[in-house]
Amino acid sequence: MRALKKLGYEIYGLGNVIPYGADDYEVYSVWKSKEQFKNTIKSFINLGCSIIDYSNEPDGPAIWAREVIDSMNMQDKVKLIVDCHDLDSIRRLEKILTIDERLMFNSADGIIYVSLSIQEITNKLHTITKPNICLYSYCNGDIVEYDKEKIGERKVALVYEGGVNPIGNNEINEIYPYRNLFPVFKELVAYGNEVHAIVGNSDAFISGQNTGVV
Numbered sequence: 001m002r003a004l005k006k007l008g009y010e011i012y013g014l015g016n017v018i019p020y021g022a023d024d025y026e027v028y029s030v031w032k033s034k035e036q037f038k039n040t041i042k043s044f045i046n047l048g049c050s051i052i053d054y055s056n057e058p059d060g061p062a063i064w065a066r067e068v069i070d071s072m073n074m075q076d077k078v079k080l081i082v083d084c085h086d087l088d089s090i091r092r093l094e095k096i097l098t099i100d101e102r103l104m105f106n107s108a109d110g111i112i113y114v115s116l117s118i119q120e121i122t123n124k125l126h127t128i129t130k131p132n133i134c135l136y137s138y139c140n141g142d143i144v145e146y147d148k149e150k151i152g153e154r155k156v157a158l159v160y161e162g163g164v165n166p167i168g169n170n171e172i173n174e175i176y177p178y179r180n181l182f183p184v185f186k187e188l189v190a191y192g193n194e195v196h197a198i199v200g201n202s203d204a205f206i207s208g209q210n211t212g213v214v
Contacts, residue, residue, distance in 0.1 A: 001024055002024065012044045012049055045072060052069070052080050057086040066108075080110075082110075084112065088101055089121075110131040110133075114135070119134045162198075162199070164179055164181045165181070182204075182211055
């Protein structure tokens, strides 16, 4: 967002909660219903927004944004970009393909992925022909110092934020195999890596205390 602002873009934000960094937006709105979401998108378009970037999940609001653009006959002036972070088709190892996910891809003018492998799998699964790109996550230079002369040799480290299955819960591992991450973390630690985990569930935090994960 800060990089886009440096290029001269005005950034308007819309979310279900107020996030860290919300004060950097020209306008930030919170929605609690479909009607509020659609009305806010309409107001942003009237303010001159020409690009709407939607980060899933859930998938449904991207469809709502498409409905607003089409109802205003702004298809030529406003483009909808879907930023894919949490795809059910990836998390369930292609065993499930939800209707909303399919409609989300159909609604988009362009797609952003977080890894090359997800880009390859999803493009094949959804038969994507519209513009798409892999854009890796990174911190702006004003947040993290990248100059080796200033910071010395960088540590080999991994930071993970999100849900993790608690150790020993085989039922949860069966349902959510993509979140069975402690074995991966422990192997990384065994090879000398520093692993930090900011987990969203307390049972994982409690069960992972003796794994070597920070």
